Structures are given as structure tokens and as C-alpha cells.
Amino acid sequence: MKCAEAGNMSNRHFSHLLSGVWLLWLWQAVSVVGTGSKLWEVPTGRFTSNLSESLQWEPRCQHQRLQDSVRITADIPPRLDGTWVSTRCEVRPGPEFLTRSYTFHPSRHFQALQHYYTDSGCEDPAYSLIIRGRIRLRQASWITRGGTEAEHHLSKVGIVVHSLAAKQRLTSRLPPTCVGLRLGGAVPGKLYELYNTRAGRGCLAALGFSMMEMSLVRVETQHHNHGGKVQELFLGDIHTDWTQRTQYRPTGYQQPLQNAMHHIHPCSVCALVYRSSEQRPPVLPHRPAAPLALDGRWVSQRCETRPTVLFLTRDFTFAPDQHAWEGLYRHYSDPACSQPTFSLRASGHYAQGNPSVKLSGASEFVFKVTQVSVTAMDEPTAKLLNSTRRGKCGQAGGWEVGVEQDLTPTDGCTVLGIKLPHKEYELFKTELDHRKHPLLFVGERPTDGSSPDRPTKRPTSFQAPMMLCSGGGTQPSRLGFNSRQVQLATSGTVRLAQLALLVFGSALCSWLCVY
Numbered sequence: 001m002k003c004a005e006a007g008n009m010s011n012r013h014f015s016h017l018l019s020g021v022w023l024l025w026l027w028q029a030v031s032v033v034g035t036g037s038k039l040w041e042v043p044t045g046r047f048t049s050n051l052s053e054s055l056q057w058e059p060r061c062q063h064q065r066l067q068d069s070v071r072i073t074a075d076i077p078p079r080l081d082g083t084w085v086s087t088r089c090e091v092r093p094g095p096e097f098l099t100r101s102y103t104f105h106p107s108r109h110f111q112a113l114q115h116y117y118t119d120s121g122c123e124d125p126a127y128s129l130i131i132r133g134r135i136r137l138r139q140a141s142w143i144t145r146g147g148t149e150a151e152h153h154l155s156k157v158g159i160v161v162h163s164l165a166a167k168q169r170l171t172s173r174l175p176p177t178c179v180g181l182r183l184g185g186a187v188p189g190k191l192y193e194l195y196n197t198r199a200g201r202g203c204l205a206a207l208g209f210s211m212m213e214m215s216l217v218r219v220e221t222q223h224h225n226h227g228g229k230v231q232e233l234f235l236g237d238i239h240t241d242w243t244q245r246t247q248y249r250p251t252g253y254q255q256p257l258q259n260a261m262h263h264i265h266p267c268s269v270c271a272l273v274y275r276s277s278e279q280r281p282p283v284l285p286h287r288p289a290a291p292l293a294l295d296g297r298w299v300s301q302r303c304e305t306r307p308t309v310l311f312l313t314r315d316f317t318f319a320p321d322q323h324a325w326e327g328l329y330r331h332y333s334d335p336a337c338s339q340p341t342f343s344l345r346a347s348g349h350y351a352q353g354n355p356s357v358k359l360s361g362a363s364e365f366v367f368k369v370t371q372v373s374v375t376a377m378d379e380p381t382a383k384l385l386n387s388t389r390r391g392k393c394g395q396a397g398g399w400e401v402g403v404e405q406d407l408t409p410t411d412g413c414t415v416l417g418i419k420l421p422h423k424e425y426e427l428f429k430t431e432l433d434h435r436k437h438p439l440l441f442v443g444e445r446p447t448d449g450s451s452p453d454r455p456t457k458r459p460t461s462f463q464a465p466m467m468l469c470s471g472g473g474t475q476p477s478r479l480g481f482n483s484r485q486v487q488l489a490t491s492g493t494v495r496l497a498q499l500a501l502l503v504f505g506s507a508l509c510s511w512l513c514v515y
């Protein structure tokens, strides 16, 4: 088959570039296409039809009650119309603290408000950006299944500085020629143009500003069984390396914004952000820092998307009295987390360090991974692992679907990029959600797929929060997390040449993509 050949060729050519999970992913992509399954087919060019996924979330913790179950749908192309707002003080790599309110009009024009703060609680506004432009949805993403690629065009970016101190910090960062802010002459509270179609982007770049997040969009609608509906807008992720962020084409997502009309109740932050303007930034109410109590079992709240095409759910258990930790990472090939590919169980020890200087309310940690087991959950993965050389990845020839293998005797697994023992520098924080239930934020993985194995690589932002299972302290159950009723309906053809490009695009993912 032509397609499969193209895939195999790219596989052979670039395998030296590939490591870890990527190889696995490519293998799966090729084999799925090879068998003529529709799963990897995406419309090329403009949308040839609509694609809609839907899934039913079962309760994620055993003790959760059934009325919590939610049906989630996601349409391709997504409908962006309306205003979408932050639900909490957001943290971007750096760290940067901000709240966002984005409005999309049916005419494809958008107006995005970004309010930046000096503190991790978004209580002290520094400056606001008002961004105007147009967005055009292009095609279903073939890199990030379930996402839609879009193009945007900026027409204007304005800035309002909220204090003299903020102005001083900005003028020291910005080139002296930046409109309005020249010679530090800007007046707090007044709108200045930072960019328009006639001016260059020097000032924007100096701010580390880009709207590349608009290159990848996804809208999820949660249908709660008591009748309510929540809509979330996922925009592309921000590169963790500051020098990359203005050019980076996202393949994962940031934490979602919620629709101002359909958001989780109660959400006091939503209302504040919705009512804000560039002149009147939202000042979030002070929240006393919750003490970090890790004890118990924490699970993902949804199917998570990692940059470079990984869909996974995480399930962690901490036993602070023994400084022991176990993480279960279930990997899937689809954005509904319904088609498992492999799961990875890692365990070891951890030590809590100092409170973070950069991020008040967060704490530094060091994790040591000493043991890893992997279970292949589908035939292609089992075959791939089975074909590894003796002594490189568990028991060669011993891989079977659904049977867990301990990788500790082989010090990890070369093909998955796992090397044991392994050390990581982490950043954790906890927060209460709208129902006053604890949430755990674990540090964002470096976007380039490397691992934070040095203190200088410690994260400055977070992954999607995990929720605490009631009855904490229980062991992770193997299948506490179920998804059902997945329907994917799509048409169009896949272009395998694009798969090869994909490999170029991100060959650097090492095993800690897995996290």
C-alpha cells in the first residue's frame, strides 16, 4: 500500500531522530492507516465535512457519585462566536500571570483582552493588552487530532499601563522606539498603540507577545446530566522556552477559557474578567495560600493533550509519611481517550523543597523515579516493544497486550527513551476549585520534550490540574477511568507525506513526553 510505504520510509529515514513515544506514535499511525481504518483520516484543504466526537465521562474516582457524569462533544470546525474568559489567574511559562477575555464575532473578527499582573494571585495589575484582528479556520489538524488549525491576522495591539512601577519595568524591557512608551513618557491608564498594520513587530517581540495560540483551536461542550452546559475554548499552548515562544506553532493546548454564557457555576473570576476592559483590569480577590497536602490519590479531570500528539490521563498516589509516590499514565491514540495504546506505571520517592521564589504559593520538589512498568494496550504497541533487542526493554519477546512488564531489570527501555533511575525538578501547588475541592497543579513539561533534570529546568508554569479523589490514600485502581460511547464520524483522505513532515516537526520528544 502506497500510504504504508511512505510511512515506513519516513520511519526508516528518521528513526535516528526519533526517540521514545514518537516512534510508537508513528508506528501506530502507520499501522492504522495501513489497515484502512478511518481513524486517521482528516479532511485536507478546507473542511469537506463536519466531524464531531462525543464521549461519556464516567466518574473518575470510585467514590464519586453518578450524577457527576458528563457527556462531552467537540465539533470540527468549532464554533468560536461569543466571549470566552479565564476561570482563574493563569500562569504562563516565565512565569507570567494573566487573565484573558476573548470575543469572536461571526464576521471572524476578534478582540482579545489580556491583563498581566505582577503577582501569582492576579491581584496587582501591571498592564493590559487589547488585540484586534481576524481569524480564519483552516482545516482539521493532522498533528493534534481533535484540534482545528487556524490562521490569524493582527490589525492592532494597544497597551494600557496600570501603574508607574509597571511602566518602569516595561520601559526597561521595550526598545526605546516603541510607540507611546518612548522615553517612558506613557501615562498610566491611557491607551497607546503598540502595533498596527503599518508598524513593525519590534515592540511585540520584546514583550514576548504573540497570538500563535490562535493557530490551534478546539471547543468542547460538556452536557451535564442535570441539564446544564459548559463550553470551553482550548487555544494552542505557549512554548516553555521564552526564546521560542513567538515562533512556536502549538501542538498542545493551554488551560481552556470558558464561554461567558456557559461556564461552571459559581465562577466569580469569570464575572470579573467578563466585565473588565483595558482600562479596568479585573482585580481578583485575595485567596489565602492553601497548605500543600499531597496525601492521597489525584486523577486527571479530563483527557489531556500533550504537545506533539499524546493523549493521556494521569493518576498519582502520594504517601507523604514514606516520601513515596506512584504515577499511572494511560496513553491513548485519540482526543477522547477511548483507544488505549499503552500505560506506564512509575514509582519512586520525592522530597519537598522550599517555597518557590518565582511563584508564591507553589513549592519546589525533587522526584526520583526508580521503577517503571509498561503495559501495551494494543497490538501495534505490543509488537513494537516485542521487537526490541534483548536487554533493552523488559523481557524481549515477552510482550503481550494487557500484560504488564517491569522495566527495572533493563534500567528502562531504549525505544521508549526511559532510563532509570531518573531525577526531576518539579513545581507543585494546590488550590480549591469552585466546589472547594482540592486541585493539584504539577509543573508543565518542557515543550521540547526534554525533561526537567536540572534545577535550572524546573517548570515555571503548570499542567492541567488534577482532582483529589475522596477517600484519599487508596491505591490507584487500574481502570477507574472509563470513557464510552465514542463516535467519530469523518470523511476525507489523509496525506501520508504529511506524516513524514510531522516527524521533522518534532523529533525531539524523549520519554518524558510521557509525563
Ligand SMILES: *[C@@H]1O[C@H](CO)[C@@H](O)[C@H](O)[C@H]1NC(C)=O
Residues within 6 Å of the ligand: 048, 049, 050
Ligand atoms: C457543519 O456544521 C455547521 C455548524 O454547525 C452547519 O451549519 C453545517 O451545515 C454543517 N455542515 C455539514 C456538511 O454537516
Ligand SMILES: *[C@@H]1O[C@H](CO)[C@@H](O)[C@H](O)[C@H]1NC(C)=O
Residues within 6 Å of the ligand: 382, 383, 386, 396, 397, 398, 399, 400, 401
Ligand atoms: C512476542 O514475541 C514472542 C516470541 O517471538 C511471540 O511468541 C509473541 O507472539 C510475540 N507477541 C506479540 C504480541 O507479537
